[in-house]
Amino acid sequence: MSHDSSETETEPTGSRRVSEQVSRDGPAPYVPAGRSVAELTIKAVVTGLGLNVVLLTANMYLGMRSGMTISASIPAAVLSMGLFYGLRRVSVGGTILENNIVQTMTSAGEALAAGVIFTIAGVTFLDQQIDIAGTAAVAALGGFLGILFMIPMRRYLIVDKHEELPYPEGTACADVLEAGDRGAEGVKLISLGFVVSSLYMWLANGMAVFTTTIQTAFSAGETRGFAIGGDFTPALVGVGYIIGPRIAGYVFGGGLLAWMMLIPLLITGGFVPESAAGAPLMAQADAVWDQYIRYVGAGSMIVGGFYAILSMRETIVDALGTAVDELRSSAAAATDKRRRTQRDLSMKLVVIGAVLIGFSLVALPQVQVGLVGGFVAVVAAFLFVAVSAYLVGVVGSSSNPVSGMAVATVLIAALLLKSNGVTDPVVVLVTASIVAIAAAVAGDTSQDLKTGYLLGATPRKQQIAQGIGIALSALFAGWVLSFFHQAYGIGGETIPAPQAGMMALISEGVLTGTAQWGMILIGAVFAAVLILMNVPVLPFAVGIYLPITLATPIFLGGLLRGGIDSYTARNDDGDGTREEYTTYRGRIIAAGLITGEAVMGIVVGALYILEIGAPTGPPFPVGISGETRAILGVVAVVALLSFVTASILRNMPETADSAETAEP
Known part of the structure; x- marks a missing residue:
């Protein structure tokens, strides 16, 4: 994609980042602060809203x-570039x-999805129906808290x-957008992954040509109940590829600990639930995991969450100090006096917005978490927004431990x-939903703001775009x-919703005194x-909690990433050309695999609802x-x-070394 005249005069990405042109606010942005470039336009908003719903x-x-979500920023950026590239043929086009x-608004949907499915979906495990209006209210309030507290x-x-x-996804997204001439190639790659994944899942789930799940349980000597296997689908392999071998290895390690040891x-030792006592060995393993092991994963996650907060204590204190300083700042230092690339929404909006949201949590009939629940939600949201925004800066949004x-x-x-005196676990889940959604949205917002920081975007316009995306x-x-x-039935075989089940399990167990x-x-x-x-x-705790059939294909994808990276490193001449090439292509293809399976899941689900094809099992x-x-x-x-x-x-x-050593 070509840039307008104001953008083509800027220094190329590589030379900008290698050079030492650093202002007091950091590296010089791709679009200088003194230049005015089309940004928050109707065209961009409409495109972003459309992609928002899809992702x-x-x-x-x-x-x-799978228990994990993937950052939508890079796929959205590639799709947006392809669309604007096509519009340019009719003299419309679009700026960087x-x-x-567009990617800011699109990724808002992905972030909000994480918070919703990890918590609100848990009401189905408590024999409650999905309240569409209540879900919308909780999602909006939590999402707006995440945006406000990030300011x-x-x-x-x-x-x-x-x-x-470094904010890996935010930096990578900036690189993708800057490399506008790769837009057409990126669209082809994500489309290729999408088509292959869709066909794969249609043959498996639509026509039952092959099975994706391979698992077994066995005994070794007098020890019974070892279990291993995998649900080898494109999306899970894609997840593993994106998060890489290290994090995928931790997830798989947790799975091995659970299914091959505990x-x-x-x-x-005879701790098989009575309902599964006479069942096949694999069914016994599943029952033990459901009755006992998930609590072990929950305990690890609790300690991991508190440890993350402890590690972030200085950041939280600094953020509070920044907020106080901005509220006390003079008119000369007001937001509208700053350079374009440093203009945020005002701190008054943050304070007033947080108060109104807290009031809404207590007053709205679709929410009604009570005074204590509202207080817990707002305070915990602020703390975990800080934790989330910091963690994604290190490990990326895809590995953000929102759960x-x-x-x-x-x-x-x-x-x-x-x-x-509260005895309803749904109230607990709704309270936690506000926090989880705020944390997920804050992590995504921070990645998007990093992208904007490198590109020279206006933070205030990005924050407004994020708000529009959250509302939709x-x-x-x-x-x-x-x-x-x-x-499919949330909690069933196809969409087990592991985190949601865990949230329901813990909230009900604490209130009733039956928690393990x-x-x-x-x-x-173990976490300690x-x-x-x-x-x-x-990551280890998530592996303990997930079925082994999900951890294994994620690890397989991570191994594939590690193998390709190793091969590339051995055959590179040190300039990073091949590494950059394979990293870009790998992430985009993996995103296509994930999107293709998800869309085919929607298609097959629609066939079930419309009663087209066989009433049970694959439709055809x-x-x-x-x-x-x-x-x-x-x-x-x-x-x-x-x-x-x-x-x-x-x-x-080709690299210089490979060209010199190649055989004739």
Whole structure:
């Protein structure tokens, strides 16, 4: 995509970042502060709203299926560039800052989806129906809190901590947008991944040509209940590829601990729930995981969440100090007197908005968490917004442990509300939902603001765009959640919604006194050991909580990423050309795999609801036997991995070394 005249005069990305042109506010932005470039336009807003709904839906499906969501910023940026590239043919086009507004609005839907599915979806585990209006109200209030509380933290986290906090997705998104001439290639890549993933899942779930799930349970000597397996789908492999081998390895390590150590110990020791006592070994393992192991994961997440807050104490204090300073600032230092690239929404809006939201939490009939619940929600939201914004600066939005923060909030809220006579676990979930959504949105907002900081965007316009995106996402969130519940049943095999189930489990257990405090304590102690060993707690805890069938394909994707990165490093001449090439292509293809499976999940779900095809199982089965389907499933996984590898490495640029050493 070409830039307008004001943009083409700026220095190229590479030379800008290598050079030492650094102002008092950090590196010189791509679009200088003194230039006026089209930014928050009707065209950008309409495009952003359309993509917002699509990726909101896709991430809600993915999150309830795998327990993890993926940042939508880069796919949105690529799609936006492709669309604007097409519009340029009819003399419409778009600027780089308009593209930035599009990805900002689009990623708002992904962020809000994470908070909703990790908490509000938990009401289905408590035999409650999805309240569409209530979901919209909670989602909007939590989302606006996340945006508001990020305003006083922006300068500290994004500008002052520029070198310390890289914000990987935000920086990568800026690189993608700056490399506008790669827009057409990016659209082709994400479309290729989308088509392959959609076809893969249609053959598996629409026609039952092959099975994606391969698992087994076995005994070793007198020890029973070892379980291993995987649900090898494109989305899960894509998740693993994006988060990389390190984080994927921690998730898989938690899964191995649960399914190859703790569950066998409990089954052999006779701790099998009575309802599964005579069932096959795999069913016994599933029952033990559901009854005991999930509490171990919950305990680990609780300690991990509190440890994250403790690690962030200086950031939280600094953010509070920044807010006070801005409220006391003189007119000469007011927002409208600052340079364009440093203008935020006013601190008065932050204070008034937070007060109004707190009042709404108590007064709105669709919410009504009470005075204690409202106080807990607002205070915890501010704390976890700081935690979330800092953590995504280190590990990225895709690895943001929103669920761990929600667990800590559920525990605190349940204990406080119980002491005030509250007995309804739904009230606890709604309180935690506000916090989880605020934390998720804050993490996304901070990534988007990092992108804008590098590009030279106006923070205030990005914050307004984020608010518009949150408003639309909130309106659709309840409908989408209700759709998936009708189509598949939240908590079922297709969309187990692990975090939502855990939230419901903890909130109900604390209020009724039936919580597995012993298992929670085991998880907490294990987390403390990990902290002493300097091992990230939350990815490991997620692995303990997830079914092994989800952790394994995520690890497989991470291994694929590690293998390609290693191959690239061995064949690079040190200038980073090949590494940049494979990193870009890999992330975009993986995003296409995730989006394709999510969209096909919507299609198959719609067929169920409309009663088209077979009433149970795949809508149009072709009648292949189970054993043959399993063999074809292995073939399909190998073909999928081969496709991803070949697509990433295809037409890799030659390096100087490889050119010199190549055989004639």
